[in-house]
Amino acid sequence: MIPKAVVLLIDFVKDGWIQETLLALPRVTLLIPKLLRDRRVPLRLRAALLGLGIYLVSPFDIIPDFIPGIGRIDDAIVLLLLTDGILNRIDEEILLDHWTGRPVTLMRLRDAAGIVASFVPRRLRFILFGKITALGKRHAR
DSSP states (O other), X not given: OOOHHHHHHHHHHHTTHHHHHHHHHHHHHHHHHHHHHOTTSOHHHHHHHHHHHHHHHOSOOSSOTTSTXXXXXXXXXXXXXXXXXXXXXXXXXXXXXXXXXXXXXHHHHHHHHHHHHTTSOHHHXXXXXXXXXXXXXXXXX
C-alpha cells in the first residue's frame, strides 16, 4: 500500500501544484473570516478560528520570533494544528461554499495538514487546539 503522503505528492506534481500551492495561503486567509460569520460552523470552531487569528497577530509567542531559525516554528505549528483541527472538523460542504479556489486544492490542504499534524504529539495537539474548542463548547451551553 502506498502511503497517503506519497499519493498527495504525486497528485500535486501531476496537477499544476505550484500555482495552487502559491494561492492556497491567500485563499485560506479569505476563508477564515467567511467561516467566522457562517452560523453553520459550530461556536467552538469559530472560537478556534478567532484564537488562531489573535495568536498569529499577537506579539507574545511560545518561542520569541527574534530567535534565528526557530523563532517562527511555534507560529507554524500552531497554524498547522489549528488548520488541521478546523478543516477536518467543519463539514466539507461548508468549506467548499466559501473556498475561492479549486475544491481539490482545499481537500489536499486538509489532508496534508492532517498528515503533518499526526507527527505532533497528541498531548501538544490537545493543548493547542483542544483547549480552545473546549472553551467554545462551554460558552455554547
